[in-house]
Amino acid sequence: MQRKEALQKITGGLLLTAGSPTDTRTFLANDPFLHDFLPRWHNALAYSLKVLDKMPAELYEYKPTPAQMTFGKQYTHAAHWNTFFIGNIVGQPPLPEPASADKATVKEYYTTCHQHCTAILEKLDTSQLTKTGYGTHDYWKKHTGRDYLLRAFMHIAHHRAETLVYLRLNGIEPPFFEF
Numbered sequence: 001m002q003r004k005e006a007l008q009k010i011t012g013g014l015l016l017t018a019g020s021p022t023d024t025r026t027f028l029a030n031d032p033f034l035h036d037f038l039p040r041w042h043n044a045l046a047y048s049l050k051v052l053d054k055m056p057a058e059l060y061e062y063k064p065t066p067a068q069m070t071f072g073k074q075y076t077h078a079a080h081w082n083t084f085f086i087g088n089i090v091g092q093p094p095l096p097e098p099a100s101a102d103k104a105t106v107k108e109y110y111t112t113c114h115q116h117c118t119a120i121l122e123k124l125d126t127s128q129l130t131k132t133g134y135g136t137h138d139y140w141k142k143h144t145g146r147d148y149l150l151r152a153f154m155h156i157a158h159h160r161a162e163t164l165v166y167l168r169l170n171g172i173e174p175p176f177f178e179f
Contacts, residue, residue, distance in 0.1 A: 031126050037149060038121060043178065044156050045114045048075070049107065050175040051160060054167055057103040064169055071166045072101030078159040079113035085152040086117040088134045089124065089145045117152065 052075065055062075060072035069077060076097050084094035095116060098109050129145040143151070164174045 031129070033129060033146060033149075034121070034124065037153070041118065041121065041153065044153065045111070047175070047178060048110060048114075048156065048160055051163055051167070052103070052107050052110065054172055054175060055103070055163070055170075059166075059170055060101055060103050060106065062166060062170065064166065068162075070101055071163055072103070072106040074159045074163050074166075075106050075110050076101055078155055079110045081155055082117055082152040083113050085148045085155070086120050088140060089128055089148055090120055091134075092120070121149070 055071055061070045063070045063073075080094055080097040083092075087094055095109075095113055098105050124145065129149070132144050133141050134143065134145070134148065135141055167174045
């Protein structure tokens with residue numbers, strides 16, 4: 001296997017695609033934060049889908065206590081808010097959360113939101129990562145674009161970790177975590 005082909009396989013082919021110096025894909029290889037962030041972002045989807053597949057469809061409404069979100073709602077909530085966090089950087093509104101949280105709807109919505117966010121991520125530049133003032137509320141305006149990306153990534157981890165407990169409470173072994 002050629003070196004470039006091997007590196008493209010490792011990075012999902014996103015970061016080393018040849019192009020002009022202004023080509024976004026080439027630029028990403030030159031931004032250390034995005035260079036590190038994007039492969040992990042893609043892995044987050046792959047791992048989340050493994051977790052979603054582990055839970056039987058009839059348990060998507062499961063929640064350990066009345067105050068907690070259901071298994072399915074954990075994922076639609078995380079996906080919706082990630083479209084808020086990442087969309088805020090480019091002035092896009094969040095994708096509306098679906099009314100249903102059944103297995104097929106959750107998987108489709110979660111994947112759609114992840115792809116939506118990825119499309120934004122792949123077009124970001126360093127100035128957008130360092131800038132503040134996004135959104136309309138003072139709380140959000142103090143965050144940089146980089147802060148929004150980290151918040152989205154941690155948001156996935158937070159809600160997915162809760163669902164790993166839901167799996168175990170139902171006697172289901174979670175998939176092995178790959179980072």
